[in-house]
Amino acid sequence: GLKKKEVHVLCLGLDNSGKTTIINKLKPYNAQAQDIVPTIGFSIEKFRTSSLSFTVFDMSGQGRYRNLWEHYYKDCQAIIFVIDSSDVLRMVVAKEELDTLLTHPDLKHRRIPILFFANKMDLRDAVSSVKVSHLLTLENIKDKPWQICASDALKGEGLQEGVDWLQDQIQ
Numbered sequence: 049g050l051k052k053k054e055v056h057v058l059c060l061g062l063d064n065s066g067k068t069t070i071i072n073k074l075k076p077y078n079a080q081a082q083d084i085v086p087t088i089g090f091s092i093e094k095f096r097t098s099s100l101s102f103t104v105f106d107m108s109g110q111g112r113y114r115n116l117w118e119h120y121y122k123d124c125q126a127i128i129f130v131i132d133s134s135d136v137l138r139m140v141v142a143k144e145e146l147d148t149l150l151t152h153p154d155l156k157h158r159r160i161p162i163l164f165f166a167n168k169m170d171l172r173d174a175v176s177s178v179k180v181s182h183l184l185t186l187e188n189i190k191d192k193p194w195q196i197c198a199s200d201a202l203k204g205e206g207l208q209e210g211v212d213w214l215q216d217q218i219q
């Protein structure tokens with residue numbers, strides 16, 4: 049068949065936000081892992097959509113590994129940034145990390161799409177994706193297309209909408 053266009057994606061966000069759970073859910077059912085453990089360093093994963101073949105660098109969000117992120121900015125064509133919507137206390141840390149990446153020389157002024165998942169929307173303490181968007185001041189991002197989707201990675205809800213948007217941005 050036709051070879052799908054390959055896209056390199058970086059999956060970023062604080063530890064425990066649900067990055068690995070999200071990427072796992074995007075794989076075909078028989079390729080999904082049953083137990084998800086905190087990522088050490090990073091892990092390279094693949095999934096496909098109707099027209100694209102995604103290679104994802106699923107980075108660890110733990111503080112001690114966050115300095116690895118910037119080494120992968122140069123080669124990425126899209127970013128998935130995951131936020132735990134129920135962890136309002138650490139949203140200021142997520143904002144700091146986001147602001148640092150947005151001003152990094154390897155990403156600044158590049159029109160690469162950023163898909164935000166306001167994840168864990170199933171939890172009682174979760175705030176809305178609109179609230180997450182305000183707390184992270186996403187409206188200030190002017191040089192990159194971005195979208196925020198509420199998601200529940202355990203049930204797989206909200207993931208497809210996000211990936212459909214990403215696919216449209218890349219074509």
Ligand code: GTP
Binds near residue numbers: 130
């Ligand atoms: P690091 O690899 O340490 O950076 O974390 P991560 O962002 O990859 O998080 P991971 O996918 O390992 O998920 C962390 C925990 O959150 C796990 O216990 C998941 O089951 C749980 N989790 C992930 N997504 C959701 C969600 O949408 N809702 C709920 N309730 N729990 C979730």
Ligand code: MG
Binds near residue numbers: 086087106107
């Ligand atoms: Mg992980």
